[in-house]
Each structure stands twice: as structure tokens, then as C-alpha cells.
Amino acid sequence: MSIAADNIDRWTVVDTLREGGGTRARVLRVNLGDRDAVLKDHAGCDPLFSMLLGRILARRESKALSYLSSVEGVPLLIGRRGSRALLMEWFSASPFKTLQRDTEFWKRFFITLEQRLAAIHQLGVAHCDLRSLNNVLVNDRGEVFIVDFVACFFEGQRWNLLSRAVFRRFCRVDRDAVLKLKQQVAPELLSDEQRNRIKHVGWFARGARNTGKLIRRLSRILLTR
Numbered sequence: 001m002s003i004a005a006d007n008i009d010r011w012t013v014v015d016t017l018r019e020g021g022g023t024r025a026r027v028l029r030v031n032l033g034d035r036d037a038v039l040k041d042h043a044g045c046d047p048l049f050s051m052l053l054g055r056i057l058a059r060r061e062s063k064a065l066s067y068l069s070s071v072e073g074v075p076l077l078i079g080r081r082g083s084r085a086l087l088m089e090w091f092s093a094s095p096f097k098t099l100q101r102d103t104e105f106w107k108r109f110f111i112t113l114e115q116r117l118a119a120i121h122q123l124g125v126a127h128c129d130l131r132s133l134n135n136v137l138v139n140d141r142g143e144v145f146i147v148d149f150v151a152c153f154f155e156g157q158r159w160n161l162l163s164r165a166v167f168r169r170f171c172r173v174d175r176d177a178v179l180k181l182k183q184q185v186a187p188e189l190l191s192d193e194q195r196n197r198i199k200h201v202g203w204f205a206r207g208a209r210n211t212g213k214l215i216r217r218l219s220r221i222l223l224t225r
Contacts, residue, residue: 020044041085054084064149073145093137106186112144124155126170130177
């Protein structure tokens with residue numbers, strides 16, 4: 001499946017999904033004439049943050065979506081809008097945390113989510129932010145979607161052993177994040193081994209999480225009003 005990039009300069013706003021400000025990009029649902037799409041615009045962040053990091057973040061997520069264009073449930077990149085914004089596929093879906101479903105539904109849901117994640121990792125991208133409850137979506141038919149790749153990490157070249165080792169660690173962080181999601185909505189599906197993994201989070205996962213929190217805190221202090 002592909003989405004043509006024609007007429008992406010002619011769009012109208014349908015809804016504001018998230019107001020911009022601070023370190024957060026503005027996210028809009030827009031209409032391109034024959035389809036709806038999502039416009040994610042880092043120009044909506046505070047000016048200093050947008051100027052210094054907006055281009056980097058938009059380019060990073062665009063690169064990830066380009067790598068993952070063959071993965072079902074990952075938004076297709078439609079095109080860039082300037083240097084700090086991108087247009088991507090719109091999914092009529094909601095954060096999975098809003099659902100109240102039975103065990104059989106959640107069993108199918110997590111099988112699909114794990115398959116999606118394995119395909120993403122196979123193509124050299126680690127998501128790195130699946131602990132956020134808004135980054136996994138599901139629609140009325142039970143289809144699973146993974147969004148927001150701005151914090152992702154890419155697998156290094158074969159010669160870059162350090163980068164490849166870090167990538168493998170981030171892939172494990174992704175898998176452990178899925179276990180945490182499962183613990184929240186369907187703990188009965190966890191095996192004893194998985195429960196033990198949740199209780200004994202590795203040093204890398206703790207370090208990555210604490211580093212991410214520190215970076216976000218410093219960004220808010222130094223680069224936002």
C-alpha cells in the first residue's frame with residue numbers, strides 16, 4: 001500500500017489532536033481532498049526548542065517512517081512540510097488504554113502488537129517510547145497501530161559494533177515495555193518468566209529511562225519558556 005504525495009500543499013484542518021507548546025509538536029488532523037492525514041509540526045513547539053531541535057526531530061521521524069513503509073500498522077509517510085513538519089497517514093483509532101475488553105481480545109491484541117514490533121526491529125528501528133500509553137492505538141476491528149517514532153534509535157552499520165549493541169538493548173526495552181502494557185490491561189496473560197522480567201528491569205532500561213527523563217527536563221528548562 002502507498003499514499004501518493006500529490007496535492008499535499010492543499011489541505012484543511014479537520015481537528016486539533018494536540019496543541020503545541022514547550023517541547024511538544026502541534027498535531028493536527030487534516031484533509032487532503034480525498035483522504036485525511038496527520039500533520040505533525042515541530043514549529044508549534046516553543047521557538048528556541050523548535051529552532052534548535054525541530055528540524056532534527058522531524059527528519060528523524062521521517063527517516064523511521066520511510067524505513068518502515070512495508071510494516072502494517074505503522075503510518076505511511078506522505079511527505080514533508082518544510083523542514084520541521086511532516087504529513088503521515090491517519091488512522092481512525094484510539095489509544096489502547098481507553099478500551100475495556102475481555103481476555104481473548106487482549107490475547108489477540110498482544111500477539112499482533114508483538115508481531116508488529118518484531119517487524120519494526122527487523123528493519124533496523126527501535127521505537128524507544130512504547131511505555132507512553134498514547135503510542136499504541138487500536139480501532140473498532142481490533143487492528144493494532146504503533147505511532148510516534150520521534151524518540152527512535154536506528155541500528156548501526158555492520159562495522160559499528162557499539163551502535164548495534166545499543167540497538168539490541170533498545171529492542172529489549174521495547175519488548176519489556178510491551179510486557180508493562182500487558183500488565184496494566186491483562187495481567188493474567190503474563191507468564192511467570194515475564195512477571196520476573198518486569199520485576200527485575202535491567203540496568204540499561206533504567207539508565208535509558210532516567211536519561212530520557214533528564215534530557216526532557218533539561219530541554220524544558222533550557223529551551224522553553
